[in-house]
Amino acid sequence: DTAVSQTPKYLVTQMGNDKSIKCEQNLGHDTMYWYKQDSKKFLKIMFSYNNKELIINETVPNRFSPKSPDKAHLNLHINSLELGDSAVYFCASSLTRGHSNEKLFFGSGTQLSVL
Amino acid sequence: DQQVKQNSPSLSVQEGRISILNCDYTNSMFDYFLWYKKYPAEGPTFLISISSIKDKNEDGRFTVFLNKSAKHLSLHIVPSQPGDSAVYFCAASAQGAQKLVFGQGTRLTINP
DSSP states (O other), X not given: OOSEEEEOSEEEEOXXXXXXXXEEEOSOOSEEEEEEEXXXXXXXXXXXXXXXXXXXEOSOOTTEEEEEEETTEEEXXXXXXXXGGOEEEEEEEESSSOOTXXXXXXXXXXXXXXX | OOSEEOOOSEEEEETTSOEEEEEEEOOTTEEEEEEEEEOTTXXXXXXXXXXXXXXXXXXXXXXXXXXXXXXXXXXXESSOOGGGOEEEEEEEEETTXXXXXXXXXXXXXXEO
16 A cells, blocks of 8 residues: 555666656645656656646656646656656655645656666 | 755764764755655655754654754764665755755665
8 A cells, every 4th residue: 555656667768769657646645746866866856736737847848748637646758758868757745735844755766767 | 056965975874873964055945954764766755854943853863953054954863773774865945835855865874
């Protein structure tokens, strides 16, 4: 009964392909996020959704498109993958709209390798 | 422009001694600070937090200190245990920003 689960755990693909990463939370939280851990190890926010509404879009290329069919799911679709997209992608959720004193609950990450 | 930095990529401490992890930030609008712990192949998990109106918060073996004038916070773990070996991320948020800004993490290794 994992709280925030994301699939797949590993994703190896060729440049130019399109891929999706799925995320689901069973915590009843209203807000979900995608974070990217880059080569320098910083965790950087990409998107957040509150009850299926886009709240944050942190200057991410248009090739990245989040989709939230309901508040328990936030999927990440990436078109025309590039070498620089290789990273670990973390899904997370929080109870409300990510107020400053709120905790995030993270999934275990998806390691994306673009060859 | 990294607003939260952890300048020590790794730290090695003997079991039973004190571990001190440091974090610096640049944005004076940050009003809440958190530490997350991450084991390999898992996501970060919340450890301890502190509001900017305080300078210290303690939870068992873990204490976070905040020095607002220096824009610096630290996490103290005492006594350190082997299970504390992990990567520790410092994070900060500003009122109304609805997001956490993370540092790059410090890998802590506790040696028996």
